Amino acid sequence: MMHRIPEPEVMDGVEQSEAYAQADFSEVNQNFVDRFCEYYPDLVQGTLIDLGCGPADILIRICRKVPHLDVLGLDGSDAMIHLARQAVEREGLQNRIELVCGLLPGALKPEARFDAVTSNSLL
DSSP states (O other), X not given: OOOOOOOOOTTOSHHHHHHHHHSOOHHHHHHHHHHHHHHOTTOOEEEEEEETOTTSHHHHHXXXXXXXXXXXXXXXXXXXXXXXXXXXXXXXXXXXXXXXXXXXXXTSOTTOOOSEEEOSSOO
C-alpha cells in the first residue's frame, strides 16, 4: 500500500477562506447543483457527502432543491468549516447538513455509507 501524504490545505487561513466565501460563485454553483439533479433525478432522499465542501454554498443549494436529502460536508480547513457552519445556521439547515473538518480516509467512520458523493473544486 502506498502511503498518502496530503498536500498542504490551500484555504487554511482565515483571510483566504473569507475571501473565497465572499467570491460570487452563485452561477457556477447553481449550475453544478442543477446538473447533479439532472443526472440523478431519482436521488430524492438519503445522504450525500460533498468532499471539499468549502463554505457550504453548494450543500445549501442542494438542500433547497432536494428537500429530503441530508448532506455531510467534509473539508480540510478549520477556517472554511467555521464559515460553512455560519452559512448553514443562517439558512436554518443544521438538521440536514452536518459539517466535518478532516481529511480522508481518517475523517469518516469505516462504516459510513452514502447514497451519493460530490466534489466540485477539490482537485
